[in-house]
Amino acid sequence: MSLQTQLRAAGREPPLPCEFTLPQGQVRVLRWLRVLPGKRLVAEVDCAGQPGVLKLFIATGAERHCQREVDGLLALQAHGVTTPALLGHGALHDGGHYVLSAYLAGSHTLQQQWDLLASRAPGDSGAMALLGQALALIAAMHRVGLVQTDLHLGNFLLHEQQLYVIDGDAVEALSPGQPLSAAQVEDNLAIFLGQLDPEWDALGELLLVDYLQHNPLALNPDRLARQVAQVRQRRLDDYLGKTLRDCTTFAVRRSWSRFCAAVRSELDNLSALLARPDDALAAQxxxxxxxxxxxxRTRVQGRELVIKRYNIKGFGHWLKRFWRPTRAWHSWLAAHRLQFLGIATPAPLAMIEQRFGPLRRRAWLITEYCGGVDLLHYLGEDGQHLPEPAVADALLAVFDQLVQARISHGDFKATNLLWHAERVWLIDLDAMQAHRSERSWQVAWQRDRQRFVRNWPAESPLAVWLEERLPRC
Structure with missing residues (x-):
């Protein structure tokens, strides 16, 4: 069996040990860094005694993708943009193509650095410094006519205080040797800035200081903001689509009688719970x-989880619900939408639908448990006390986030908002809706706003305070 066939058949678990021969020498795979089943694999390897990073292209069109990778790396090198040295490339003996690059021992991606930050809040000095490093290198690329079309922190590698661009497949030479136009810069910067939480948008001018120091030109802030919004929406739509299909991040299993979606990294821990969710409900x-x-509530591997089963109350209720996605499906998507937008909600881990072919029946949603106190009890039912400054800021920030994202909750009882870890968390997302129509948004938002204020007696200090400060949109 050829190496290409072996790797295609292996799916998400390519073999280790794995050895084969390239023109550069005998290759031994030390660890798989990334696996796109049946398409592309990235590995740390030992090649004739030298460390390297090997990309294997094993799908249809492998030669084209391999050449794009090589062309991108050579374009970076030709224009003085730091990237790991290209050590070799070509066709595999029995099918597929490869690209071999230098391995930078002890290096870390900026995404890894970002994940280790104590705070990633907008304006945090550590976060600003890290983003500034990336933007300075992006500016250097733009100054010589290059763009990275997959701009994210994982494609910047920090090694001995030097920043490198990786993933040549996504590098394009729009105007080799000549600076990009302002519009081209705005389009490319939007890909990078659109991956930050919307709260960062207010710091756009400050963020661009590092960029403009290395590539000074006049940008249109309004156009850039529109491009960022479009990129963010495309990324959100793509991410929500992934939550319902089998991919790197999510594991999806479907049959005639069942649909199950779960966060792939949680699959092993949740396997017993996913097989028999009602057992956990019966035991607690x-x-x-x-x-x-x-x-x-249940405990899995020492972690507190919440299981919510959406029941069918009878035949009449089933007739109203069998033809549309269940409330578990809706809540699963709503929770991932909030997480993507940086709005606090218990992490959604899995969703199950009981089915008969295309017809839906009962469903389950599994999330992390949030041990916060609901706002009705935290702020007091009589409404006689105003929230402490930290609570007030967090509460108003959540409402602002929802307004910016055009999201209505649909059931804004104060018991559906929790105060936990210095943030306000949203739960019970069954009726949540993201609005594309401004008219429907206005109606739904006013309903949400009024419902939240009504949690406390009219004319109470808290109700008056909320009425004055909650956004009216």
Whole structure:
């Protein structure tokens, strides 16, 4: 069996040990760094005694993707943009193509550095410095007519205080040797800035200081803002689509009688719970046992989780629901939408639908447990006390985020907002909706706003304070 066939058949678990021969010498795979099943694999290797990073292209069109990778790396090198040295490339003996680059021992991607930051809040000095490094290198690329079309922190590698660009497949020479136009710069910067939480948008001018120091030109801030919004929406739509299909981040299994989506990294820990979710509900005291839903807590691998089962109350109820996505499906997407936008909600881990072919029946949603206190109890039911400054800021920030994203909650009881870890968390997302129509948004938002204020007696200090400060949009 050829290496290409072996790797295609291996799916997400390519073999280790794995050895084969390239023109550069005998190759031994030390570890797989990234696997796109049946398409592309990236590995740390030992090649004739020298460390390297090997990209294997094994899908249809492998030669084209390999050449794009090589062309991108050579363009970077030709224009003085730092990138790991290209050591070799070509066709594999029995199918597929490869690119071999230098391995930079002890290096870290900027994404790894970002994940280690104590705070990634907008304006944090550490976060600003890290983003500034990336923007300075992006400016250097733009100054010589190059763009990286997959701009994210994972494609910048820091090694001995030197920043490198990787992933040549996404590098394009729009105007080799000549600076990009302002519009081209705005389009490319939008790809990078659109991956930050929307709260960073207000710091756009400050963020661009590092960029403009290395590539001074007049940018149109309004056009850049529009491009960022478009990029963010495309990324959100793509991410939500991934939550419902089998991919690197999510594991999806479907059959005639069942649909199950789970965060792939949680799959092993949740396997028993996913197989028999009702066993966990039967074994624990319930948080809620209503007609339309049953909610319980369980512990898996030392972690507290919440299971919510969406019930079918009878044949009439089933007739209203069988033809559309379940409330678990809706809540799964809503929770991932909030997480993507940086709005606090318990992490959604898995969703199950019981089915009969295309017809939906009961469903389950599994999330992390949030041990916060709901705002009705935290702020007091009589509304006589105003929130402390930290709570007030966090509460108003959440409402601002929802307004910016055009999201209505649909059931803004104060018990559906929790105060936890210095943030306000949203739960019970069954009725949440993201609006594309401004008219429907205005109606839904006013309903949400009024419902939240009504949690406390009219004319109470808290109700008056909320009425004055909550955004009216």
């Amino acid at each position: 005291p319930l948080l809620k046992d209503g007609g339309s839903s049953t909610v319980g």
